[in-house]
Amino acid sequence: MSNGSFTIRRRFSFPLSYGYFMSDQIQRFLFDQTNVRGEIVTLGDAYHEVLDRHAYPPVVNELLGELLAAVALLTDTVKLDGTLSIEVRGQGTLALLMAESNPGGELRAIARIAEGATLPDEHASFRELVGHGQIVITLDPQEGHRYQGIVALDHDTLSGCLEAYFGQSEQLPTRLWLAADGKRAGGLLLQRLPDASQNQDVDAWERSVHLADTIKPEELLGLEQREVLYRLYHEETVRVFDPKTVRFGCTCSRERMSHALYTLGQEELRDILREQGAIDTQCHFCHTKYHYTAADIETLLENPDAPPPVIH
Numbered sequence: 001m002s003n004g005s006f007t008i009r010r011r012f013s014f015p016l017s018y019g020y021f022m023s024d025q026i027q028r029f030l031f032d033q034t035n036v037r038g039e040i041v042t043l044g045d046a047y048h049e050v051l052d053r054h055a056y057p058p059v060v061n062e063l064l065g066e067l068l069a070a071v072a073l074l075t076d077t078v079k080l081d082g083t084l085s086i087e088v089r090g091q092g093t094l095a096l097l098m099a100e101s102n103p104g105g106e107l108r109a110i111a112r113i114a115e116g117a118t119l120p121d122e123h124a125s126f127r128e129l130v131g132h133g134q135i136v137i138t139l140d141p142q143e144g145h146r147y148q149g150i151v152a153l154d155h156d157t158l159s160g161c162l163e164a165y166f167g168q169s170e171q172l173p174t175r176l177w178l179a180a181d182g183k184r185a186g187g188l189l190l191q192r193l194p195d196a197s198q199n200q201d202v203d204a205w206e207r208s209v210h211l212a213d214t215i216k217p218e219e220l221l222g223l224e225q226r227e228v229l230y231r232l233y234h235e236e237t238v239r240v241f242d243p244k245t246v247r248f249g250c251t252c253s254r255e256r257m258s259h260a261l262y263t264l265g266q267e268e269l270r271d272i273l274r275e276q277g278a279i280d281t282q283c284h285f286c287h288t289k290y291h292y293t294a295a296d297i298e299t300l301l302e303n304p305d306a307p308p309p310v311i312h
Contacts, residue, residue: 023042023043023044023045023184024042024043024044024045024046024245024246024247025041025042025225025243025244025245025246026039026040026041026072026073026076026105026243026244026246027039027040027041027225027229027240027241027243027244028076028240028241028244029229029238029239029240029241030238030239031201031204031208031233031236031237031238031239032237032238032239033198033199033200033201033237034198034199034200034201034204034205035192035193035194035195035196035198035199035204035205036190036191036192036193036204036205036208037190037191037193038188038189038190038191038208039073039076039077039188039189040186040187040188040189040225040228040229041069041072041073041076041186041187041246042184042185042186042221042224042225043065043068043069043072043107043184043185043186043246044183044184045247045248046068046107046246046247046248047065047068047180047183047184047185048183049247049248050064050068050107050108050109050110050248051064051182053285053286053287054110054111056111056113057119057120057122058122058182059120059121059122059123059124059129060094060111060113060120060129061180061182062180062181062182063094063097063111063126063129063158063180064097064099064109064111064180065179065180065181065182065184065185066158066159066178066179066180066185066187067086067088067097067098067099067109067158068099068107068109068180068185069178069179069180069185069186069187070086070099070158070159070162070176070178070187071084071085071086071099071100071101071107071109072101072105072107072187072246073176073187073189074086074101074137074162074189075101075102075103076244077189077191078139079103080103080139080141081103081141081142081143082102082103082139082140082141082142083100083101083102083138083139083140083251084100084101084102084137084138084139084140085098085099085100085101085137085138085140086098086099086100086135086136086137086162087135087136087137087138088130088133088135088153088158088161089133089134089135089136090129090130090131090132090133090153091130091131091132091133092114092117092128092129092130092131092132092133093113093114093117093118093119093120093124093128093129093130093131094111094112094113094114094120094129094130095112095113095114095115095117096110096111096112097109097110097111097112097130098110098111100251100285101246102249102251104249105244105245105246105247105249106246106247106248106249106250106251107246107247107248107249108248108249108250108251108285108286109285110284110285125156126156126157126158127153127156130153131153132152132153133152133153134150134151134152134153135150135151135152135153135161135162135165136148136149136150137149137150137151137165137169149165149168149169151164151165151168151169157178158178159175159176159177159178162174162176163175163176166191171194172191172192172193172194173191173192173205174189174190174191174192175189175190175191175209175212176188176189177189177212177215177220179217179220179221180221181217181221183221184221184222185221186220186221187220188212188215188220188228190205190208190209190212192205207236208233208236211232211233212232214232215228215232219231225243226240250283250285250286250288254290257281257283257290258292258300261279261281261292261297261300262300262301266301269297269300269301270297273294273297277294278291278292278293278294279291279292279297280292
């Protein structure tokens with residue numbers, strides 16, 4: 001049957017394993033016979049793990065949830081065999097927002113309020129929180145060269161800034177819908193691929209975006225992914241793939257912390273040892289603490305590539 005200039009198709013297929021409400025997962029889908037694809041992510045436990053390690057104001061918690069959802073969506077979109085990070089570097093109350101993800105589905109994130117800044121109002125907007133600045137997206141593959149893309153904070157929402165990044169750096173029309181409430185975080189991504197050879201529906205992109213624009217934050221956060229997609233696209237031909245689990249995970253290690261210390265230089269490290277006798281540091285993401293004696297630091301300076309000592 002037809003409706004205006006497009007055909008309504010009444011087939012919506014899900015994998016047999018799907019059919020229950022599951023938090024902390026990302027779901028990929030595509031519209032058959034078009035060049036439009038999408039992803040939807042829901043975060044609960046992973047989001048809580050991030051917030052439980054910090055004491056951010058509620059408005060920062062919500063923005064951090066949006067960033068977590070975004071980094072999960074982007075990592076799955078670019079199919080990177082490595083780590084992807086998004087850094088929002090602002091000149092406002094929030095000096096830094098950072099989230100990181102890898103192909104194993106591990107997520108972590110932090111925020112940093114500018115020194116001396118007044119805690120933000122609970123109704124502060126993204127623009128009021130970050131001010132002017134830039135978003136830096138880093139792709140760090142396990143093999144190959146590291147890549148960074150930078151886009152200015154020229155839009156009033158995080159999703160708008162990320163959409164501008166894809167338009168500028170990847171030249172792929174991309175739309176994002178992000179939401180978080182301090183308990184759950186979620187996101188929806190649509191992307192139009194450059195290969196139009198298999199596209200048999202010239203209106204598919206505009207229609208799919210128009211329908212997604214009707215999604216409400218409470219639906220994105222409170223409904224199972226199947227229900228969200230069905231409400232939006234039950235009159236489309238949508239193919240949904242098996243969901244992928246995501247979780248909180250920190251990639252810090254003594255080896256990585258040692259490398260970070262080594263970059264401070266011999267003179268500064270020895271100055272700290274003279275003042276403190278030892279060096280104690282911790283991961284900003286998960287708060288794991290690392291202790292270095294004077295002997296540890298001397299060993300590091302002599303052979304930075306040596307494996308960390310094993311305690312028997």
